Amino acid sequence: MTEKSPEELYNERQxxxxxxxxxxxxxxxxxxxxxxxYPYQFGGITFKQAMNDYALARAACHKFLDYFQPDVDFGxxxxxxxxxxxxxxWKAFKWPGHGLADDVMYQYIDSEYMTADExxxxxxxxxxxxxxxxxxxxxxxxxGFAQLPPWRRFMWTGxxxxxxxxxxxxxxxxxxLTKFAGEINEWWGHQVQYWGELKExxxxxxxxxxxxxxxxxxxxxxxGTRNILADMRRRPSKLHDALEVATKIFIExxxxxxxxxLPFTWTWVHKSTREFMSDAQFKEFYWPYLRxxxxxxxxxxxxPVIYWEADFESRLEHIADIPxxxxxxxxxxxxxxxxxxxxxxxxxxxxxxxxVMLLGGTPDDVKAYCKxxxxxxxxxxxxxxxxxxxxxxxxxxxxxxxFDFTREYGVYR
Amino acid sequence: MKEKLVTAIADMNEDEAFSLVxxxxxxxxxxxxxxxxxxxxMSVVGQRFDEKEYYLPELIIAGEMxxxxxxxxxxxxxxxxxQPLKHGKVVIGTVAGDIHDIGKDVVSFMxxxxxxxxxxxxxxxxxxxxxxxxxxVNPDIVGMSGFLTLGFDQMKRTVDAIRTSGLRxxxxxxxxxxxxxxxxxxxxxxxxxxxxxxxxxKLAKSWTA
Numbered sequence: 001m002t003e004k005s006p007e008e009l010y011n012e013r014q015x016x017x018x019x020x021x022x023x024x025x026x027x028x029x030x031x032x033x034x035x036x037x038y039p040y041q042f043g044g045i046t047f048k049q050a051m052n053d054y055a056l057a058r059a060a061c062h063k064f065l066d067y068f069q070p071d072v073d074f075g076x077x078x079x080x081x082x083x084x085x086x087x088x089x090w091k092a093f094k095w096p097g098h099g100l101a102d103d104v105m106y107q108y109i110d111s112e113y114m115t116a117d118e119x120x121x122x123x124x125x126x127x128x129x130x131x132x133x134x135x136x137x138x139x140x141x142x143x144g145f146a147q148l149p150p151w152r153r154f155m156w157t158g159x160x161x162x163x164x165x166x167x168x169x170x171x172x173x174x175x176x177l178t179k180f181a182g183e184i185n186e187w188w189g190h191q192v193q194y195w196g197e198l199k200e201x202x203x204x205x206x207x208x209x210x211x212x213x214x215x216x217x218x219x220x221x222x223x224g225t226r227n228i229l230a231d232m233r234r235r236p237s238k239l240h241d242a243l244e245v246a247t248k249i250f251i252e253x254x255x256x257x258x259x260x261x262l263p264f265t266w267t268w269v270h271k272s273t274r275e276f277m278s279d280a281q282f283k284e285f286y287w288p289y290l291r292x293x294x295x296x297x298x299x300x301x302x303x304p305v306i307y308w309e310a311d312f313e314s315r316l317e318h319i320a321d322i323p324x325x326x327x328x329x330x331x332x333x334x335x336x337x338x339x340x341x342x343x344x345x346x347x348x349x350x351x352x353x354x355x356v357m358l359l360g361g362t363p364d365d366v367k368a369y370c371k372x373x374x375x376x377x378x379x380x381x382x383x384x385x386x387x388x389x390x391x392x393x394x395x396x397x398x399x400x401x402x403f404d405f406t407r408e409y410g411v412y413r
Numbered sequence: 414m415k416e417k418l419v420t421a422i423a424d425m426n427e428d429e430a431f432s433l434v435x436x437x438x439x440x441x442x443x444x445x446x447x448x449x450x451x452x453x454x455m456s457v458v459g460q461r462f463d464e465k466e467y468y469l470p471e472l473i474i475a476g477e478m479x480x481x482x483x484x485x486x487x488x489x490x491x492x493x494x495x496q497p498l499k500h501g502k503v504v505i506g507t508v509a510g511d512i513h514d515i516g517k518d519v520v521s522f523m524x525x526x527x528x529x530x531x532x533x534x535x536x537x538x539x540x541x542x543x544x545x546x547x548x549x550v551n552p553d554i555v556g557m558s559g560f561l562t563l564g565f566d567q568m569k570r571t572v573d574a575i576r577t578s579g580l581r582x583x584x585x586x587x588x589x590x591x592x593x594x595x596x597x598x599x600x601x602x603x604x605x606x607x608x609x610x611x612x613x614x615k616l617a618k619s620w621t622a
Contacts, residue, residue, distance in 0.1 A: 094512060100510065100512075101510060104510040104563060105561060105563065107511070107512050107513070107561075109512070110513075110515075225515055226473050226515070229469050229470040229473055230470055230473050230474050230477070232470050233425060233470055233471070233474060234427075234474070273591065274609075275468055275469050275519065275609055275610070276468065276469045277468050277469065277470060278465075278466075278467075278468045281468070281470070309591065310591040310592070311591070332591070332592060333591070333592055333594065354594065354596060355562045355565070355592060356562075356565050356592075356593075356594065356596050356597045356600055357596065359562070359565050359566070359600070360565065360596070360600040361596075388592065389562055389592050391562075392561070392562045392563060393562060393563065393565070393566065
């Protein structure tokens, strides 16, 4: 048998993953995932090294790719650029060497970055608010932006005020931004280089855009978890107004995937799990806006991949209200069988091999789990095998078992 | 007025609750009565959370109401009131490396309203801090929270540290967090996993009955 060329492999992998996403039958069940910190652990470097030495991060990702051969790959995108983050002074994050130990994932500092009485301002001019208020609160280097009049005031003879851009605070911001641009461009350079190398090896890129549900855009970015949850009771109409705006932002963000070889918009769900809100609150504040946004993306030929963080068992019936074969739901620790009963064959399900099993179990445990969920689908397509949660730690032999077993046992006959 | 205050707090009518507190203080009511009404209301909130009528938004608002009422009443308190007898003591925290606090806070709140003395160590708590606190307060229960998968190993490390300090037999250990489960509890060497705050309370009660 002659070996397949990288181009053939690329096409084969792309077709396999696209078919699964559409709940059509591929040759076998695809296996891949948003492996976060794990490739660096496997590559023998700390996460701090990965965030600081971009070439080293790229090399670790290649080592991971060559060994496990996921159907599609993320590359070093999760290893954010530490130097650029230092320069811009990202106050809303902690990372290795900046408040956290060397081999720990970076974490977001959940806080109030928009006060309750600023809702109207955000709704009136989201860009103006983000630029003039939010950015200086999030980044020390962007304090200068707080001194600028909103861009909308530069209309007509407003150009006479543009001189504000040359003020002393902005000079400082510009000088830091110049340094930042060099650092962030270097990081992007390594990302783009990896994407080229990935294609040369015959692998498609697993993502084309990133997105956050409208509720999380407001909750994560602006109000903070506690505040947005309380806002559902304290100021529901303000929150609804902001969610309308955030839905447009959601569509704008996610639309970047249109026309990509794998038009996947990964959508990270953070704040709608069972204890966070009641079903009634989910149906009023969360799902309608997210669904509207998803439908707009689907209309553009995009395949949204919804990363339902935590347990969504109680919401399965609500989130079934989506057209068949157009979307992927990534399950964390939602019961797979229940999810398949409600959504199987209609929505492609991805996940949910327990991370603690990948870390503390044996290859046989992993194989048995994969077998259980594959058997449950009874040969019906619409399944992608992956870890339950973005993978940070595992025993290599356990992860290998997930890949090898799925490749072998997951063949459709 | 006391009953009205209990209802206002339990029903999440914040403005009404604060005006009632102010009116009671102005009328020279015993501040302790206001605090008693607040704790009574918190029990109702806890019960409604248990019955899945209330969720996190209501617990957050209830917690903030308690804080504000406490601030209003404290200056008028003549002496420290006698603390009601507690069911048991719990030392709780989010394990090292993890700065997530919401799940842990919900569990602390629910344990507190259910009559436990809660010592909350906050987030990113190293094993030795857990050990030191256990030595200091001699709790019945240790609760470990973790949102990130690094929690699997950190919880294991914490349990190991408790064991090597000779304190393991003195405490029951429960774990919780979005991605935790029974297997994670077994991996860490904890006694049990609690799926949510209500489960944590149930476990705590069963261990201190």
